[in-house]
Amino acid sequence: MDINIEPFHPIDASNELLDKYLEFYFNYLKERDPDDPLPSKDYIKHRYRKKTPQWVFKRWIVFNKGSKDKIIAASSCVYTVTGATIALKKKDRARIRIIVAKNFRNQGIGTKLLKIITSELQKTNKRVIETTTSFDSGRRFCEKFDGKLITESTESRLYLRRVDWRLINQWRIENQQRNPEVSIELFTKIPEKDIEEFCELYTEVTKQEPSEKDYQLIMTPELRRQREQQWEQENIIWETMITRESTGAISGITEISIYQKGLPTNAYQGFTGVREKYRGRGLGKWLKAEMLTHIQNNYPKVKLVITDNTNINAPMLSINRRMGFQFYKKVSEYTFEINQLAQKFGIKD
Known part of the structure; x- marks a missing residue:
């Protein structure tokens, strides 16, 4: 034509x-x-x-x-x-x-x-x-x-009106009791004292995501600060939740973003990851349950949470299914x- x-x-x-x-x-x-x-x-x-x-x-x-x-x-x-x-x-x-x-x-x-x-x-x-x-x-x-x-990867969606809050609260309580020395912390900007360790952990966790890619993002303090500045300028809510061990070490991460000016009804669940030596203690489930509760309590305009995981990341897909996330589309x-x-x-x- x-x-x-x-x-x-x-x-x-x-x-x-x-x-x-x-x-x-x-x-x-x-x-x-x-x-x-x-x-x-x-x-x-x-x-x-x-x-x-x-x-x-x-x-x-x-x-x-x-x-x-x-x-x-x-x-x-x-x-x-x-x-x-x-x-x-x-x-x-x-x-x-x-x-x-x-x-x-x-x-x-x-x-x-x-x-x-x-x-x-x-x-x-x-x-x-x-x-x-x-x-x-x-x-x-x-x-x-x-x-x-x-x-x-699979994009999955969770409508907050369909959440089984009894199960989510059970996960919060059980995993807090299972890890009594671990605390949950929430940031919009990573504290200066944690920025080096955070970037190291972020890079390590993204490297563990199953994929055929032959390259990866390397998070640096400079890049993170650039992104935080950009999110602030564009009125994007970007929050990071971590688990902190009694030693002070950061053991796990989860993140969300909400485009307040663009689409405030949707929250985007970023990756959730736990440093390898701290796995097997329910920290990933705990982080996801705490973050979902945080969204429900603080962002009344949000109606659904969107996330994606590679189709070979079975552990995270399993957690998402139990939380109530449902398949929406396949992304290649x-x-x-x-x-x-x-x-x-x-x-x-």
């Missing part, structure tokens, strides 16, 4: 064009998560117009040829700038997203966008493309271009070698 593909720069785009993009994007969100309310339009506009000095964003939008009334597809790629302080073990990655409106799929639009992205990334020092999808059509597209499936993550895509598309250096 005849289409026009144009670069898209939301930071300096006109309000009219950004509104057209948001209409397209919100239609995609309704299809992806039909049970969710839409986020605040002003909040999303603010995020798209915000400058991100450590990241490079490239975006494209697609119109029917001869008409700019409606956006029918869009794509983006993002990667770190040279010299960025973001602490990734490997910085040769770029993340991409390709969205095609439902009525325009299977007509070659996604392929054209992937070719443009591949050509753009060949000009950089990036070697690998990453992307995620929760659509069967997205999985077929990735497989068509020989994407390597590296992670399959793929990687592509940029040079292989370039060869497939006939793109020369």
Whole structure:
């Protein structure tokens, strides 16, 4: 089909064009998560117009040829700038997203966008493309271009009105009695005295998450402080709960985030992890029960909690099921070698 593909720069785009993009994007969100309310339009506009000095964003939008009334597809790629302080073990990655409106799929639009992205990334020092999808059509597209499936995770949801609070309170009491010398602490900012140990534990625990990924996030005090500053600026509630041993050591972590301006009805349960030598004492269950109780008692707008775990992380999936989390969707993550895509598309250096 005849289409026009144009670069898209939301930071300096006109309000009219950004509104057209948001209409397209919100239609995609309704299809992806039909049970969710839409986020605040002003909040999303603010995020798209915000400058991100450590990241490079490239975006494209697609119109029917001869008409700019409606956006029918869009794509983006993002990667770190040279010299960025973001602490990734490997910085040769770029993340991409390709969205095609439902009525325009299977007509070659996604392929054209992937070719443009591949050509753009060949000009950089990036070697690998990453992307995620929760659509069967997205999985077929990735497989068509020989994407390597590296992670399959389950997004699960827990509606607070359905929580068995008797069970949650039982977990809190039992595990407190089981670990009488352990205390629970809650932070919005990690105390300076704990920041080094926290980052070490955060990195260790994320490394233990089962996955085929060949890289990982390395948390550093600098990166954590950057994130805390960003969350504060964007009015994002991000809370960290830890278990502290009688020795003062941090043994376990769980985190939540709530986008107050964007979607205050949803709380996102981040990863929960316990340092290996402290496992087998119910600390993970205790942390999750305490955090759920904290959400219920302090955030009356929150209606549901969303979490995701890899499908091979059986212990965490088991805890979630017993808490009442129910399967919502499968999310698949793929990687592509940029040079292989370039060869497939006939793109020369």
